[in-house]
Amino acid sequence: MAGRQERNSKLLRKTLITSLVSASTYVLTNVLNRNADEVWKLTVTVVIGGAALIVQYLMDFEERLNSMEQSLSAHHGELRTAVEKSFAGINEATELFSQVDRSVLRSDGVTRLARAYTQLGHQESELVKTFSQEEIGRLATQMESLSSGSVTCMGENNDWLIDLTTCVGTSIDATSTDVDRQFWYSEAASRYLKAQEDAFRNRNVTVRRLFLVRTQAEVTEELERLCQSHRDLGIQTRIAVRESLAPSARLRMTNDFIVFDGELCYETTPDMDQKPAETSLKTDKEHIEERVNRFNVIWDATEPVNAPGAAPGAASAGSGSA
Template structure:
């Protein structure tokens, strides 16, 4: 109940309470007027006509009583009219505010619908598969409806991380702290033509870890099922760095179908000797996966770079090192080429 309605009820209650005293007051005033009329007519009526005196007194007393009721009725009518005007004004303000809220809600809803429609239209027009985006949106809303608070927060963090990755990929470069084994294995799974990689002492310990086993199996699957050519060049600085354990590691890679070689920098031709040695992997001649070491010579950062100039530079560097490691032999393995376009 509104304050105006409460005030009207209280006013009505207050008016009902003094009804008997006010009626008595009106009656006494009417009797007083009638008495005054009787006295006045007694003074003016020299013939002492009591009927005429009584008639005049009753008429004037009744008129006084009627006038009081008319004044009271007018007062009540004005109060009711003011109350109705106030209620109408409040109703108009309420309807106006409600209309504004509804209009704003409808506008926001249509804006969201337009944004969603435009977004999914762009997804449908994209060369990428759209079923994954639809499934992601649907499952994300289900997590929001049924998940606990920590699950909701975790889902939001993952969506934000994925959005940041997509934004970075659209700009031609993405990075993350440390060595991202998931990127490494996923990119190997996505490769269709070639995987050309260098390996320095920075990632030597990686080959004895569990992610390395999954990485090698992913490469073996790519070689056998999709015909992907995988080349790996183990880079060392001096001949004494070519140890027996490194030879065994290289042989293990060959068992997976990988064309693996060891390059000793000091034994390479002069152009290859001045080539910087660092870890990078070129997938299909279109994307370069690179790790950057920290002061302790451990992978501190992983970067994905897709710009044509950068990938072409990495392809040229790998080709120079590869050709300088062994004499070129006729084969049908494709040479790494920069992506067109």
């Protein structure tokens, strides 16, 4: 509506100016040449009036042309910015996927994750979208922390435990204290032991477990039966009694930890109630070497566990050696 009024206003202004110029020209020709033919006067008036009208249209055209140039320049700048931003995003995505392809890690999981994440963007539920973003953020933080050598989560993470056991290739060296004693009677423990049995039987993985206790009185028949159930799965087991160990080994008693392939350490830290407060994965070489050395010192200071009811000092036959 405003544009239409502006056009009408300009048209009226052009008409008035043209009329004024034409009238002035006619009057001027009468003053300057009274004897001139009337046709000549009208011709001059029309020509000059037309010229005035043409000049106005030319000025209007130039104004519109300048406005269009400015508009095109602004649009070109916006378009260029948008294209550069798009190409920057494409280049970043291309670079990331190129790095994934060059990595020794399998890239199919990353591709599946990216595709699934984009599909979730079409979900109508805002809750699903928000939850997906939180999960992606958590996974990204976990990968960043692991790449720096250590990642920690609150509580006990049985999924890490089972996944690492599924991935292990050569050895598992684990300690077990009274903090996780009840764990062995849980559903998660059944899956964990099944994964260890598969690793031993299918991939020839050596699995060693040290049960750490403070006194001889804690070596109960229940603990010995637990050790026997582990040996039945191909797991080497020993019980380390702190008060019976040599001082050099006694000083190395520790909280629960599991070393996978001598490359990664899974550790739990107990709280005041002696329950797992947090779980950590560590890949620092010096830390791993210290844990491996600590495990071997205690392992070498103990003997294979007797079968329940066996005579004292008799080593269990078939202690789960791989």
